[in-house]
Amino acid sequence: MDVTPGQSLFEAIAVQDRGMITALCGGCCICGTCRVRVLSGDPGPMGPDEAHLRRQLDITDPAIRLACQMRPATGLRVEIIEPE
Ligand code: FES
Numbered sequence: 001m002d003v004t005p006g007q008s009l010f011e012a013i014a015v016q017d018r019g020m021i022t023a024l025c026g027g028c029c030i031c032g033t034c035r036v037r038v039l040s041g042d043p044g045p046m047g048p049d050e051a052h053l054r055r056q057l058d059i060t061d062p063a064i065r066l067a068c069q070m071r072p073a074t075g076l077r078v079e080i081i082e083p084e
Pocket residue numbers: 022023024025026027028029030031032033034066067068069
């Protein structure tokens with residue numbers, strides 16, 4: 001799957017298959033349901049909104065990121081985490 005520059009991982013996934021990932025807030029960085037586990041590659045820097053929501057949701061594992069906030073570089077491999 002290709003992610004164009006400036007596009008979030010969630011946007012790239014949604015273009016191909018919106019049903020592949022849960023994103024209850026539609027990418028507004030409110031719900032935390034768009035979690036992915038980074039398996040390899042550079043997920044890109046974490047912005048303040050993502051860092052804030054991660055703290056609120058007590059996400060401490062650095063490999064877990066929010067797909068709607070990630071603007072990854074090339075060569076990223078992730079596993080989509082289904083919300084509980
Ligand atoms: S879609 Fe809601 S936080 Fe990412």
